[in-house]
Amino acid sequence: MLVSYKWLSQYVDLNGISPDELADKLSRTGLEVEGIDTPQEGLKKIVVGDVKECVPHPNSDHLSICQIDVGEEELYQIVCGAPNIEANKKVIVAMPNSRITGNQKIKKGKMRGEVSLGMVCSLEELGYSENVIPKAYADGIYFLPEDATPGTPVFSYLDMDDAIIDISITPNRADALSIRGVAHEVAAIYRKDVCFGERKLVEDKEDNITSHLDVTVLNPEEVTNYRMRMVKDVKVKESPQWLQNVLMNEGIRPVNNIVDVTNYVLLLFGQPLHAFDYEKMASQKVVVRRGEEGEQLVTLDGVERALTSDHIVITNGEQPIALAGIMGGLDSEITETTQTVVIEAATFDPAITRLAAKDFALRSESSSRFEKGVNLQTVEEALSFAASLMAELGEGTVLAGEVVATEDLGKDEVVTITQDKINRVLGTNLTKEEIHEIFLALGFEVALAGETYTVTIPPRRWDIQIEADLIEEVARIYGYDRLPSTLPKGTYVSGGLSxxxxxxxxxxxxxxxxxxxxxxxxxxxxxxxxxxxxxxxxxxxxxxxxxxxxxxxxxxxxxxxxxxxxxxxxxxxxxxxxxxxxxxxxxxxxxxxxxxxxxxxxxxxxxxxxxxxxxxxxxxxxxxxxxxxxxxxxxxxxxxxxxxxxxxxxxxxxxxxxxxxxxxxxxxxxxxxxxxxxxxxxxxxxxxxxxxxxxxxxxxKNRQGIDFQAVAKFPAMKRDIALLVSSEVTNQQLLEVIQKQGGKFLQQVELFDVFQGEKLGLGKKSMAYSLTFQNQEATLTDEEVNSAMKQVELGLVEAFHVEVR
Amino acid sequence: MSLKKQLEALRDETLQKIEQSEALQELNQIRVETLGKKGPITEVLRGMKHLSAEERPVVGSFANEIRDHLTESIEEKKRELEELALNEALRKETIDVTLPGKQIHEGTSHILTQVMEEIEEVFLNMGYKIVEGSEVEQDYYNFERMNIPPNHPARDMQDTFYISNQLLLRTHTSPVQARTMETHDFSKGPLRMISPGKVFRRDSDDATHSHQFHQIEGLVVDEDITMADLKGTLEVVLKQLFGEERDIRLRPSYFPFTEPSVEVDISCFKCGGEGCNVCKGSGWIEVLGAGMVHPNVLEMSGIDPSKYSGFAFGLGPDRMAMLRYGVNDIRAFYQNDRRFLEQFKIKELN
CATH class of the missing domain: 3.30.930.10 (Bira Bifunctional Protein; Domain 2)
Incomplete structure (x- = not known):
């Protein structure tokens, strides 16, 4: 979630709090800041220019030579390659020795023989991502509002002097997926008030929506809110500069005043909206139902989608016109010819939306909010706000009333908890007053009866439902830095490797x-x-x-x-x-x-x-x-x-x-x-x-342990034996016989030579072993060893017809 | 010439010979020639029978005196020559001590094993036990028992390799804890365990992502375990692993199985908090995630959350090794290039 510092400061007082300080504080209390972007950073000497004259370059088929007022006494001649450059427009000029994006320096120079004192810039050259640049300016330069003063820096006209705070919102904090949500959070951590004001809605009392539109939701349990408003006689056009600036700073491409309003409200309230072209809906009916096998819908991105009964669709009574909560249909898209707009504000089942978004590989700003939940308290307000703003920007009129097919306004959650419980989980000694103050700062109502707090949580914090949730709120607002450090008491258990x-x-x-x-x-x-x-x-x-x-x-x-x-x-x-x-x-x-x-x-x-x-x-x-x-x-x-x-x-x-x-x-x-x-x-x-x-x-397996024996006092005796044996016979076979026949004093048998060669004869080999005898109790006699060796020999001869060499 | 004179002459002559001799053999010959049975002294002594009774003892004693004198001189010369010979022999045996020694083979344990054992030791010393568990798990234990029901958005945080609808490659070692909790007998003391092992995520392998990596998760459950206990334990552990002078910072975070959940940073061990490329200028490095075990997790394991509480934490040995040694490609751990592995041979003191 990108949060514009300027926008946020409209709703909560940020005086004396720099974007860096704010980011650090947010990170430490619950909303992790990934980074801060200051769009104007690194740019230098980028000013408003007024194109007084624009003529084709004599030596080029695509360059133009412009005389531009950049606030200096004389006009600057700048050669420009943009196809959309024209006279009497306010443009962005990079002056000689300026810096544009990527720390690139612009110098005065000559282009095909003509002096060029700087450069006329596109938004991309100021560092804007191509994803956010309005399509009309995608291949050319950008035009500034007509009242921009030549020679002044462009940054304030484009709100590039804003700071954009990139917040990584964890799945439990979907309440902060909106500017208003973040404003509540900032208000809580700085102990301030939020002030959203109220937008006035003027309706055409003569013309009621109910005579134009009928809405039915077939499965109200999956679509708990579904309401619509209509705005008529709108002129679809480019949005005013302030709105384009907000959207571009928030990473969204401005499209037109109607679509931009839906996106603006999405960001402000966290409430996804969809706008339909009423005339192109081809009926006066909206029916929300499950998709049917075989149904198709071409979505806004031009892709044909095969629907199934796993998906919720918006239909005109017959044909699907939108994938609920994910993307609208191409047929009912808002275009320059749109005159009447139908605005939808709804809440769709999180699991169904999630699976559908996965099915279509279409994870959108809207679908991700429906998956995680939206603030039920502001569905209606967001819809009215959008209708009012569309009427203003599109010079149209809001029809009287709304059609409400389903409605769930949410309810306050009441959770009880004791001071002792909080302190026992956190290991703290928080006083009643401290805890009370934290709940109030979060905007919760608190009643204390004896030891027990009864905390009333508004629907905008739908993530808080149980004791543990409240404890976490207390801990983060109190500050993890301030928690004591102890080690678990409890009885000692010996761990160790198995x-x-x-x-x-x-x-x-x-x-x-x-x-x-x-x-x-x-x-x-x-x-x-x-x-x-x-x-x-x-x-x-x-x-x-x-x-x-x-x-x-x-x-x-x-x-x-x-x-x-x-x-x-x-x-x-x-x-x-x-x-x-x-x-x-x-x-x-x-x-x-x-x-x-x-x-x-x-x-x-x-x-x-x-x-x-x-x-x-x-x-x-x-x-x-x-x-x-x-x-x-x-x-x-x-x-x-x-x-x-x-x-x-x-x-x-x-x-x-x-x-x-x-x-x-x-x-x-x-x-x-x-x-x-x-x-x-x-x-x-x-x-x-x-x-x-x-x-x-x-x-x-039955593995041996260490079985200590005193080192033998009596000397061991060694005897060698060399055997001529068929090469088929293995060492293992010979060893087994030697060990069997060697008697109780045979301690060790070692093979010390193996030889195979012509002079031994075909199929023969020589194997030589060294046998060690040892008696633990007495010195061995030659006779004892000789007799053991004799037995070994006999055994080998009998078993393998060996020849002792 | 009188016998005495003869003896004196013999003595002087022999002493000179001894003095001049250069080899043991020569010296031996002098001894045989002078002092032997056929030698001149024996000869003199033999000729004494012609002497008068008065002269005999005088000459005899003088002859013995000379014999002893010569014997002693020969012995002395012999020691001298032997020493010379030994020195000469040693001189000849001199070697070039700068030539290389003989090759001794010793293998190296994998750096991930080293890091994991280092962490394991710290916890073993604190009375924890090690439980490894199964690398293939049931969806139920890997997710549901961790408070992540089907279609929970948190499942997106961990892309999963499924084997069947019920089975998967574990995405964390938490299921080991769920299984251990449900069998632990608290009448025999608290549960203190760590579960190290391989885990898997459905990721494309690149320098910073690996479909296989390692985790060590820890869990303590007992009566009255507090968040302060978690903080204190992590401080002890992280200071042991990263150095006494490290500062530790807890930041709120989210894991479905803990609440409150925190991420834990240490002050950068390279720059000490000034800001550098390791900490990306922030002065802090994120090393683990932790929190108080969610009451639902305790309850699902048959533990009464109103009586017992616990903390849990998890850290990544791969990431730790990358940070500590500046390894910039996680794939290096699993390619097993000999030149990579053998660099971790030195047994460092912590």
Whole structure:
């Protein structure tokens, strides 16, 4: 809402209050000011000019040479390119060395050989938005009133010396969507009175509206106010300067004296009006009803609108002539030939108006006010005011009376509240007198009986209905700055992280310690990506109307998010990457139940792990690096003895020979692998290794805690064993046998060499393990260890026909 | 030459050799040659049997004296040479300490996670608990329970991604609070919680808008919670997050779920209130929205608003990180450019 400081000051005394002060005060008490615009700011030496002579430029087909009186002794010659320049008009002149909009300096110069001492300006050149410039001047210069004095600054003629305060009105304060509403607010915060005066309405007693118009509202509950007045014999023309100025300052384009009055009243009262051309309505009837399927209406903007029974329409008894509360019809538009005007003042159902405005994508100043409510107290006054002003500006006559189809004048709201309640909610110690004074300043009636205030709120503050509303009014007028600062008393409760939250933080810490950087990606993705790296695709959670192709459904895996991140990085020459992400995946449970939400963590690595350096040569990331990181993670959460890596080919996006599922207690809790080269190609990324784990799955497993053992007093013994074995046999298989056969003193088995080569024979490999034995109670003897090793050997030979080397 | 003279000559000769020797090996050889079983001193001592009984002890003692003297000289020279050798060895081992060290890998947590954890810590220390909740919500919990009925104009403040007529991507983390309120047992103490997490708005992504961002909302409900408590709590929290010297300002605002509602500004942490590009010249930066929980919200959660009251607040980690570090494009948080993420490695003290 743009508020003209000059206009506002007509209704409430702003003497001694600068626009800046006013804006700051409004912001601190409830109406947030977004900014203040002073139209004349930055402009310099812009004066009224009187065009005495205007002749075509000899060397140009579009320029004119003008002799202009700018208040100096001699006329100034200025070359002008505007098509509408003519003699005997008062124009806006930028003098030599002046500044126009955009801090642009105007100098004297020559145009096609003719001296030009400055420039004749359009409104746009003074900084006006093209949206507010009257159509007649859209492509040319603007004409000032005939009585403007040459040589004087133009600003006061255009009210550019005003300050326009831009207020952002929250949905609860629709009462301030009008100059009068803001005036009430200013009066309350400065403890002043508002003075709106009364506009005199002269009616033609001989000619009553009822003999010309009959109005019916079919659904009075949706259209609680509907009244009309008529003005006859009007001359439709340009509005007077003052009215054009107000509208342009308020960001509205002046059109003609009739339409401008409806907009003026809209801004002044917050009451949307609509003006119809009576002759073009083609009937003497107005019927307000729901639209019918198949009905059409061409609105003022020239667009044909298909109506349905969801919309309220104004009809002439047969045809729709306006979309209620949103936009009028083109057929009954006010034009230069209009003689009789029918003015409508109404209130339409907020929800129906809102949905209709949404349907037609036509959010207007009118519809947004109907959505949020209007002051029921001034519907009638706004209508009379408009009729009277139209008659004045259009030199017409107001017909006697109005037609009132429905009427709801609103009623005072009565809310009771106690001093104690106010102080208890705010934490203040306000006295009875202080509270009383605030209610009065707001223009409310107050009666105090014992402890209880009975507050009577007029309909113009329809936002106030309950205690909490009144408390807010007291707080903001009293001032939030003045509230005390305390901390909640109450009993102490120990908060803290839940076990699962702590578990997640631990995992993040371990992964970062392992060299992975955390990524946070978008949860919304494409249908394709959502289901990659997912073994059993489940129903997706899809948006009804997505904003873009890339963000249509909620992800079911995090790996693809990381691959997207890698793609982004690789495209920017960041090639060595190690990322992890923790986030939720979603499985739909139908249209009304919440989807299943599960927290996962994914890892992805590509490029070099170790850069070439003066000491070591570069190494690329590989499967075993990522696996090592996972193993370390598992051991840090007490699962290292329980996790099994089992080869898998169930993931089409993974390399079939380089992927494994992680099993804990027989349950799959994750997957690791190299991204399949074809998938990599589709993502445009190089060789990449990925893993994803189900965090809740991990959290719920029987994880080991710390079980302290004193450091062994007796020495451990190490034995190595090298095996020649078929290359089909896996490390896991060998380990299982070694561990089973190794006896109770076997503490640790480490693989220290794997070798495959021609001299070993086809299909053979050598695996070398180091076994550590330890007895906590005594020193181990060679015999004990030898016998354990013997058992290991026997077991391996029996199971895999290994050859001990 | 008498034995004594011989010994003296031997002593002087050997001392000179010791003095001149440059290597341990050489010194060892001198020791073997002079003091060994076949050496001259042993020889002298062996020849003593020809001496008279009076002379024998005198010569013997003199020979021992010389042997001890030489032994000691050799030892001393040996220590000297060893030290030299060690120094030489150390000199040879000298390295260029300005060569780079070995690469150590450590990842960085995402700046949004860092900011959120910093905020979480402040509240955890004040006895709040953290509840995360569901990112997909029912319209009922996201809007109606927040006092925003269907077709309420406030719904325009939050453009929504709908999944079905009942389900949507939460537009704020408030539904977590509604769900927590309805199960909280006030006989076990007041409710103090924060709900951090992802939220979604139907926005086109650009430098200042993101269809996904983060929120941390907080809620305290108990008997006699006042607006002054809200003000005091926010002062403590914002001073911890932005510095002791910050001023805090409350401005009236509107949220359907709180009344009174306020927006909270802090004095600009860059210019201290003078006016700069961070605060757009105003000296103040808006950091959060807050208010007293609307009685309708309490009532819908089964809490008696005549007995209990509460305050709620919400802040945006994305915005906070942008303000604090001067990040000028919100998309940077979700693109995960390595060069962006790794700048936040330094663990700053607050």
């Amino acid at each position: 076990n699962q939250q702590q578990f997640e933080r631990n995992i993040r810490q371990v992964l970062e310690g392992s060299g992975l950087t955390e990524a946070i990606s978008y949860a919304l993705t494409t249908e394709e990506k959502a289901l990659h790296f997912v073994k059993n695709a489940a129903p997706l959670v899809s948006l009804q109307s997505p904003m873009s192709e890339d963000h249509r459904v909620l992800r079911q895996n995090l790996i693809t998010s990381l691959l997207t991140d890698i793609q982004y990085n690789v495209a920017r020459k960041n090639t060595d990457l190690a990322f992890y992400e923790m986030g939720n995946i979603f499985i739909s449970q139908g249209e009304s139940d919440l989807p299943k939400q599960m927290k996962h963590v994914a890892l992805a690595m590509t490029g070099l792990w170790q850069q070439n350096s003066w000491q070591v040569s570069k190494t690329a990331v590989d499967f075993y690096l990522l696996k090592g990181i996972l193993e370390n993670l598992m051991s840090s959460i007490g699962l290292d003895n329980k996790v099994v890596f089992q080869p898998t080919q169930a993931y089409p996006e993974l390399h079939p020979g380089r992927s494994a599922e992680l099993l804990v207690e027989g349950e799959v809790i994750g997957v690791i692998g190299q991204v399949h080269p074809l998938t990599g190609k589709a993502y445009n990324i190089p060789e990449t290794y990925v893993a994803e784990l189900d965090l809740e799955g991990l959290f719920n």
